Amino acid sequence: MDSLSELQLDALTEVFNVGAGRAAASLSEIVGDEVKLSVPSVEIRKSSEIDNEVIGLGTDRFGAVHQTFKGAFEAEAILLFAEDHALEIVRDMMSSQISIEDLAEFEQEAMCELGNIILNACLSAMADMLNIPMDCSLPDYTVSTIDEIIQRINAGEVDAYLLLLHIDLVIEKRRSKGHLIFVLGSTSLVKLSVQIERFLGAI
């Protein structure tokens, strides 16, 4: 098994749509401004196929928030922002009065919090809609290149499956693109597809 059916991907997209909507509502309260959401798209890739072009953020350094999910299946979730945008988002979260230089010391904590909000919103949507309780670890934040991120992904399992969620979260005039990646082992991908089939079968 190396993919999901079109209908399964549609269902998963809708789950993430609800998740991203919840995340945007929380983010909007934090930054005090509307957060514009793009139509999300979901694709499954092997980790060996991942490069900068697939990620599509047009940069080689990312602010990356990692969190591990456990439940009906296991997944590592990674939220990626272009590094320069990450600092701008932190500034929006803290206060626009603070200079970019001073922000560096808050970056770690603020990005973890941001990742926590977005990843948990997606997780809670998945848990609610597919009716599968999930737990997650505390978030950690690193600034990494794509190679370092792929190395970390492949450390867990050779040729793992990646569930890529492309969604733009745009705050005010900032074009702050965020990308969400779920790393699933092949066993977890099968388990996830079983849960989605169950959801589709219940409609």
Add this chain to the structure above:
Amino acid sequence: MKKLLIVDDSKVSRMVIRAHIKAVQPDWEILEASCGEDAMKITQEGNVDFCTMDINMPGMLGTDAAEQILQMHPHMRIAIFSANVQDTMQTRANSIGSIFVAKPVTEKSISIVVNYFMG
């Protein structure tokens, strides 16, 4: 017999809304569209009573489509069904004369929508 148009770019979402509506209103005729532009065409062709409308879709925003549909067909009732639960979206839905209902689609949210349509 009432005619309902379901507008959503997600096929699964349309399936879920259709199934919930059929369960409580088995006689309604149900049409589907996957974008705002198609929704406008279908409502022009005739006699649609109710509409559920997603917001984030390829092409125009669902709220913009709903606004134009309501201007041309003021007798219609539209429920904006969206995952984008920010206050600005809810305010926008209310300002154009529709109601806002948060996704995911559930029995409870469908009953709010049906009550609004029939009320």
